[in-house]
Amino acid sequence: MKALLNNIIFVFVGDAQADRMVPPTGFTARLTLFASAAMAFLAVFAIALSLASGRLAQRWGQELAQSSTLRISAPAEQMAAQTAAALKVLETTPGIAQATAMSPDEQRALLAPWFGPDLPVEDLPIPQLIAIEETPEGYDAAGLRLRLQAEVPGAILDDHTRWRKPLQQAAGRLRLLGLLSIGLIALVTAAMITLAAQAALAANAKIIAVLRLVGAQDSYIAKAFVRRFTLRALYGATAGSFVGFLALFLLPAAQEQGGFLTGLGFQGLSAAWLLLIPILAAIVGFIATGTAARRTLKELR
Amino acid sequence: MIELNNVAYSYGGGELLSEIDLTIQPGDFYFLTGPSGAGKTTFLKLCYGDLTPTAGEARLFGQDVRTMDRDAHAMTRRRIGVVHQDCDFLDHLPLADNVALPLTVSDRNDLEQVANLKELLSWVGLKQRAKALPPELSGGERQRAALARAVIMSPDLVLADEPTGNVDWEMSQRLLQLLIELNKMGKTVIIATHDMNLIRAAKAKVQARVLRIANRHVQLAGADL
Incomplete structure (x- = not known):
């Protein structure tokens, strides 16, 4: 727990010395930022889709489940x-x-x-x-x-089951698809950050060799990379999810007849996702870079 | 300090070095000579654990090189100052930061050390160049900087690969003097060189032994220099 806390503090406060050891690289930095932003943007929609279909399933279920009709001819x-x-x-x-x-x-x-x-x-x-x-x-x-x-x-009982089931099923599937998309987005983000981190480590092999020569431990070398990529993932995802939310906000509001598409907004507590997406992206970046750094450093002497 | 028991090394193909039996004690001063390509650099790399022997056993500070993990290697490097033939620096950091790098990576960058850094830089004649970036330095300046970086942690062992190759006689005397002073403080020094004049100059000031690499073997040379 303490190690985790130290990690969090380190990511935000940083180790100015460790950070200086590796020269900044403009191009991969921008690519990582962009990829993270794009993925966060997509994540906003995937989450919105899941939440909306979840709400829809619940509403249909509630409204139809609690009532039935008896018809007498x-x-x-x-x-x-x-x-x-x-x-x-x-x-x-x-x-x-x-x-x-x-x-x-x-x-x-x-x-x-x-x-x-x-x-x-x-x-x-x-x-x-x-x-x-x-x-x-x-x-x-x-x-x-x-x-x-x-x-x-002469009485016929209609308990609405036959209307309710397919609707709920469809909404449930839609929700599952949304969750699957979120999972895929997280995996792709991890993959991209891993690739970018590995490229950065490979490009700096000479610097790493010098640091090893003078007695730097792997954890020290990894720090410089992990911090950078975590922050890039965080900043990129913040920008991406902000734009995504803005786009959702600009959609027409849900009407009484609550169609599916117009109900795509975030309601109430679910707006917390705006905060959660960048944090999740940062965690993904932290883990992906840490793993990549440990693996790559083992291969270098 | 360093024990090599029947050590051999091969880069694939034939063995470059074989049957090395050598124990280096604290306070020893060695020169390592031999024709170029004979394996001087390889021998030094075996001594600081950069290479693992392909046969035999190498122990650094009592630890078997084969059983040391990466962090143990890092800790060992902090006790060994290495001057490479091709002096590698971090090209984006000024000279002073490069020389202080061993302190930085081991979190010992305190005020006392900063004072040491200044003294050390003036000793190797690089005080005026402290803010220069490594690519702006001449070959001799790079060698002096590499030596300064190797000794800044006050290591138990200094390994220098041709440390005077690119500097004039006066400066090479100065660098030698620095290594001799360290040796007098009890540090072990191993210098690979084929500069016989340097070895003679050193022998006048310190009890130095000479290791010669010939026919894949490392032998202690006699007094016949």
């Missing part, structure tokens, strides 16, 4: 009796919080988008709808269907 003279019987069955079913028969007005409102507002619902043989609200525990749909079949032959 019966001849007009039996309608009232069957509705009353169905309500009775529903009231005695464990797991149902509330069951209300929809009034003609409510049914008219539901049909209005298709038939216009002046539809005489009362005169039409449309089925009676009963809205069911479940308790959090839910009810046994199969058991309820059997009871309804016996007592209310």
Whole structure:
């Protein structure tokens, strides 16, 4: 733990002496910065995608899961009796919080988008709808269907499962893809920083030989490289994620009908990712350079 | 200090050096001579652990070279000052920083050492050149700087490969004097050279022994110089 803390302090405060041992290289520095920035930019979108699809899955799940509908189709003279019987069955079913028969007005409102507002619902043989609200525990749909079949032959129970499942599945997959992309981005960042660090170590082989000759330990030599690449990863990722967030911020805000794309923003706590991406990039840079340096130094005499 | 038991070294192909049996004690002063290509530099590299013998056993300060890890090697280098034939420096740092490099990498860069650095630089005649970058130095200046860097840690052993190759007679006397002073303080010195005049000059001032490399063997030469 103490070693970790020392490492963190070292990365930010630095060892001015160790740092001077290796001449700065403009080109690889800029490349590392750019690569880290680009990867952070992509990471912002991958994370946004995962978060948005996660939210979407949750919303669809919640809205549809807690409610179901009972539809009663019966001849007009039996309608009232069957509705009353169905309500009775529903009231005695464990797991149902509330069951209300929809009034003609409510049914008219539901049909209005298709038939216009002046539809005489009362005169039409449309089925009676009963809205069911479940308790959090839910009810046994199969058991309820059997009871309804016996007592209310005209009733059809729709528990929304068949709508919910594919939607949730799609959202879940999308989320998985997002997480996979984040993982890939982290790996590619590590690979690029490793390559850049190895190139820097190879380019400075003569300096490393001189340092070894005068008694420098590997850890001392590695420090100079590790600090540089960690800071480059940090700065690059800070810039990249900032631009990424700016781009997301400039997208149109989510509407009531909450489409998928417009819901891509970050909400609430998830904005913490703005801080987390550069820190994760720095950790990736620290580990990648440290590993590369230790390996390369072993090969040099 | 350095024990070589039946040591041989080959770069692949035939052995360059073989059957070396030698023990170097603290306070010894050695010259190492032999035709160029005979293996003087290789012998010195065996002495500071840069090369591992292909046969036999080499012990530095009591440690077997084969069992030393990289950090142990680094620690050993701090007790051995090396002057390479091709003096390698960090070209982007000024001369003074290069000379102080052994102190820097071992975290001993304190005020007392800075005073030593100034004294040392004036001893090797580089006081005026302290801020110059290594590529701006002449061959002789580089050799003097390399010697200064080798002795700044006050090492137990100084290995110098042709330290006077590029300097005039007066300066080579000065550098020799520095090494003799160190030897009088109990440090061990090994100088590879084929400058017989230098060896004669040294023999007048210090009890120096001469190692000669001939026919792949390192032998102690007699007094016949």
